Amino acid sequence: MPNSFKLTLNLEAEFYFQQGLRRNKAEKFEAAIASFDKALQCKPDYPEALSQKGFALGSLGHHLKAIAVFDETLKLQSDACWVWHNRAIALGKLERYLEALNSFDRAIEFNPDAATAWHNRGITLCDCGLYEKAIDSFDRTLKLQPDAYWAWNNRGNAYRQLGSHLQALNSYDRAIEFNPDDVMAWHNRGMNFTDWGRYTKAIASYDRALAVKPDYYKAWLNRGIACEKLLSYEEAIANYNQAKQLQPKDDIIWYNISRCYALENNIGAAIENLQQAICLSPKKYLTQVKTSSDFDKIRYDQRFQALIEKPNC
Numbered sequence: 365m366p367n368s369f370k371l372t373l374n375l376e377a378e379f380y381f382q383q384g385l386r387r388n389k390a391e392k393f394e395a396a397i398a399s400f401d402k403a404l405q406c407k408p409d410y411p412e413a414l415s416q417k418g419f420a421l422g423s424l425g426h427h428l429k430a431i432a433v434f435d436e437t438l439k440l441q442s443d444a445c446w447v448w449h450n451r452a453i454a455l456g457k458l459e460r461y462l463e464a465l466n467s468f469d470r471a472i473e474f475n476p477d478a479a480t481a482w483h484n485r486g487i488t489l490c491d492c493g494l495y496e497k498a499i500d501s502f503d504r505t506l507k508l509q510p511d512a513y514w515a516w517n518n519r520g521n522a523y524r525q526l527g528s529h530l531q532a533l534n535s536y537d538r539a540i541e542f543n544p545d546d547v548m549a550w551h552n553r554g555m556n557f558t559d560w561g562r563y564t565k566a567i568a569s570y571d572r573a574l575a576v577k578p579d580y581y582k583a584w585l586n587r588g589i590a591c592e593k594l595l596s597y598e599e600a601i602a603n604y605n606q607a608k609q610l611q612p613k614d615d616i617i618w619y620n621i622s623r624c625y626a627l628e629n630n631i632g633a634a635i636e637n638l639q640q641a642i643c644l645s646p647k648k649y650l651t652q653v654k655t656s657s658d659f660d661k662i663r664y665d666q667r668f669q670a671l672i673e674k675p676n677c
Contacts, residue, residue, distance in 0.1 A: 377403045377404075379403075384397075384413065387420075391423070393420040394420075396417075397420045400414075409440055414434075418434045419450055422454050427455075431451055434454065443474045445474040446471070449467070451467045452465070452467035452468045452481075452485075455467060461488055461491055465492075479508040482505040483502065483514070486515070490518070495522040495523075496526070502515050511542045513541075513546055514539070516536070516538040517535070517549045520533070533553065536549050536550075536553040550583075551580065551582065554569030554587070557590075563590040566586075566590040567590050570584075570590065574587070581607045581611040581614070584603050584607035585617055587603045588600040592623075601625070604621045605621070608621070618641035619638065622635075623658040626658055626659045629662065639671055639675060642675045646677070654672070
């Protein structure tokens with residue numbers, strides 16, 4: 365191949381590569397893949413184009429195809445930390461957690477100071493239920509990047525799963541210190557307080573989450589649960605109704621509203637909401653209501669019995 369022709373192909377490859385990068389940045393992933401394919405037609409051994417194509421495929425949810433492209437990339441550039449990292453992310457999306465951990469370890473082998481790789485390794489360890497090991501990974505992230513509020517939040521989540529509420533609280537507080545508007549940290553702080561049995565403090569944390577993001581339905585739902593624990597059924601129902609407006613297909617919300625009305629002996633409202641919960645998830649609730657003590661006050665009402673025998677969905 366003449367040098368001038370090879371130079372032209374390299375220039376074309378670079379043009380299409382830069383076009384693909386811009387399209388990836390704009391989240392136009394299908395168009396980006398088309399650009400990277402054109403770059404690779406000009407220059408087949410172009411690991412950067414392959415890597416970015418894999419990223420675009422993963423962003424579209426084509427994780428198997430993304431892994432195949434990352435494997436091609438690694439044949440050309442075996443020490444590419446971020447290719448190993450992105451390969452691990454794709455494997456994690458497919459719940460192939462052991463393989464994902466192996467890929468994160470390779471990424472870290474080539475760049476021990478990759479804070480994001482340590483963090484996402486921790487997330488994968490949480491997915492495996494290995495919370496103590498996950499905390500070790502988050503600690504490595506925080507040693508490299510002490511203000512990484514997302515790592516503090518996930519460290520808190522790992523401690524919460526272990527039932528270590530004080531350590532979880534300390535981690536959430538550090539996340540909030542670095543990002544006072546971190547909705548997830550405020551919300552998870554509330555869940556930690558709920559698990560801890562400190563319901564008034566949980567409500568205060570949910571309020572802070574909702575001040576930042578009023579349409580965060582999970583905060584309304586979990587605020588309602590905390591109110592229930594305090595036997596404030598009317599306030600709990602009001603919270604659940606807010607959550608229901610934002611996420612009407614969540615069966616748990618309808619069921620919780622029904623339970624609160626049943627505990628207040630409001631049979632009509634309890635039946636109405638229970639019917640919606642059953643219609644959304646019949647197997648779950650037709651079994652559950654038969655043994656739940658929350659419905660003891662209305663259990664022998666004919667309307668309740670009729671609903672259990674033949675739901676009107």
